[in-house]
Amino acid sequence: MNREPRFYTDSEGRTCITMAESDRIEDQLCDFCSARSHPFKAYKCKDFTTKYNGHPVTNSLGDWLACADCAELIDADQREGLFQRASKLADQRSGALDEVLRMTAIRAIHGQFFENKL
Numbered sequence: 001m002n003r004e005p006r007f008y009t010d011s012e013g014r015t016c017i018t019m020a021e022s023d024r025i026e027d028q029l030c031d032f033c034s035a036r037s038h039p040f041k042a043y044k045c046k047d048f049t050t051k052y053n054g055h056p057v058t059n060s061l062g063d064w065l066a067c068a069d070c071a072e073l074i075d076a077d078q079r080e081g082l083f084q085r086a087s088k089l090a091d092q093r094s095g096a097l098d099e100v101l102r103m104t105a106i107r108a109i110h111g112q113f114f115e116n117k118l
């Protein structure tokens with residue numbers, strides 16, 4: 001099963017991330033930087049919710065997939081390098097989130113990933 005992370009805003013204005021499931025290999029993206037460079041490495045991760053001002057804003061369900069470049073950074077525990085890589089590539093994606101919120105969200109989600117990685 002292939003998955004693709006997507007940010008969206010729910011009906012109450014909360015920013016959410018979901019891993020859209022797809023069986024099409026061309027839909028599969030790295031969960032960290034959205035690269036399409038296969039193969040991916042899977043990281044087992046507990047489900048988690050990130051909060052902002054005490055309110056849940058993002059939900060992560062299931063495992064995360066990483067491209068080779070991101071996997072190298074994760075395995076070396078180079079979190080800042082991973083954040084910089086994801087931030088740079090996030091700039092190239094269209095998004096409803098403003099830059100500060102997007103950067104804050106990426107940092108929070110990555111932090112929670114490392115806390116919940118199995």
Ligand SMILES: [Zn+2]
Nearest residue numbers: 030033067070
């Ligand atoms: Zn990646």
